[in-house]
Amino acid sequence: MSTSLPADPRQLSIHDYTYQLPPERIAPEPLAQRDQSRLLVSRHGALHDLTFQELPAQLPPDALLVFNDTKVVRARLFCHKPTGGIIELFCLEPVAPHRAIEPAMQQTGACVWKCLVGNGKRWKSGPVTLEFENNGQPALLTAERQEAADGYSLIHFSWKPAELPFAEVLRGAGHLPLPPYLNREDTAVDAVRYQTVYAAHEGAVAAPTAGLHFSEQVLAELAQRGIQSARVTLHVGAGTFQPVKAERMEGHAMHGEPISVSRATLEQLLGHLPRPVVAVGTTSLRTLESLYWLGVQATQGQLSADVVPHVSQWxxxxxxxELPATEALQALLHFLAAQQLDTLHATTQLLIAPGYRFRVIGGLVTNFHQPESTLLLLVAALLGPGWRQVYEHALANGYRFLSYGDSSLLLP
Structure with missing residues (x-):
């Protein structure tokens, strides 16, 4: 790492982590086949141009590959005013009666969510509605604005039939929240391709896009080669697209996201270290590194059954x-055992930037990220100044960028 970089990323300027991304290099649509995307392998600084189908042969043979199995929900709702105008509601996170995403998705009858509101100035008062179908039967969603603050609104939803879980309401009434830079409506193709093939737990409002390249065939070859895999869950929030506006990173508030990791996965990680752990996507990586810091809190007696464990950005x-990663994971397992829990539920604001020392992961599968983003900071933390060589090579050699773009395997 360059000695000119500050050890404390609070002093970093995001403007030092930029590059010129021509608009035509942003992939507007997915490829016909998931695993036909290109794969840029950076191994100890040497670059190799491959296709994603070749990923299994490029991984360390004793690697543990960790996937984020969150599932994108249809979080965009286009409701109608009595006068016919359209109000867009983008569901960000649940507020009542549940703040945790899993029970919130199973809530029946009514709930309150924090939402972004499109055309909000035209919504003076009163409810807006959205008619939809559930299993071929008519259904109705009603939304009322309770209060607004900090660019968000608290929206009270109610629906008929009241026995429907909110997850079913979103499936019938909502649209997929494609990244704003795609600047288009979602299609039937997106309904399939903006999900990973292993998505399992509903709650994300953006896809963990590094996983979009994995096909059933690639997963089968990984298993055939004996490469182990594990699952974690981080429900990706809209904050993943939040630009850094502060002059220095100390002025940027990192978004928080809920994570869930099973006791079995913690045991699998503990048994695998110190052999390489490769994260599929920045969300998996942030989850794995957050486990270390939660383990540090556990050894210091800072975790309790009454408060949801949390990793702050700093x-x-x-x-x-200097706690070894194995001791941190053991401390988390002791905490779960003491609380008689099978799954660790926590939240993380972890910001990974140059100056960060990785405790758990040794490699990353990821797409090519936006200039001046926290995702690019994470890549720079992993590769050091070599991140520029990777991005310059990708730009010079026709790689596609961002959510539907090509992939990279980064082995520093």
């Missing part, structure tokens, strides 16, 4: 812990 940069 925890790794405080006068730190």
């Amino acid at each position: 925890q790794p940069y405080e006068p730190g812990s």
Whole structure:
């Protein structure tokens, strides 16, 4: 890493992590086949141009590949005013009666969510509605604005039939929240392709896009080669697209996201280390590294059954812990055992930027990210100044960028 970089990323300027991304290099649509995307392998600084189908042969043979199995929900709702105008509601996170995403998705009858509101100035008062079908039968969603603050609104939803879970309401009434830079409506193709083939737990409002390249054939070859895999869950929030506006990173508030990791996965990780752990996507990586910092909290007696465990964005940069990763994971397992829990539920704001020292992961599968984004900071933390060589090579050699773009395997 360059000695000119500050050890504390609070002093970084996001403007030092930029590059020129021509609009035509942003992939507007997915390829016909998931695994036909290109794969740029960066191994110890050497670059190789391949296709994603070749990924299994490129991984360390003793690697553990960790996937984020979140599922994107149809979080965009186009409701109608009595006068006929359209109000768009983008569901961000549940507020009542549940704040946790899984029970919120199973809530029946009514609920309150934090939402972004499109055309909000035209919505003076009163409810807006959305008619939809559930299993061929008519259904009705009603939305009322309770209060607005900080660019968001609290929206009270109610629906008939009242026995429908909110997840079913979104499936019938909602649209997929494609990234704003695609600047188009979602299609039937997106309904399939803006989900990973292994998506399992509903709650994300953006896809973990590194996983979009994996086909059943690639997963089968990984298994055939004996490469182990594990699953974690981080429900990707809209904050993943939040631009960094502060002059220095100390002025940027990292978005928080819920994570869930089973006791079995923690045990699998503990048994695998110190052999390489490769994260599929920045969300899997942030989850895995967050486990380390939650383990540090557990050893210091900071976790309790009454408060949802949380990793703050600057925890790794405080006068730190030299705790081995295995001891951190053991401490989390002891915490779960003491609480008689099979799954760790927590939230993370972890910001990974140059100056961060990785405790759990040794490699990353990821797409090519936007200039001046926290995702690019993460890549720069992993590769050091070599991130520029990777991005310059991708731009010079026709790689497609962002959510529906091509992939990379980064082995520093």
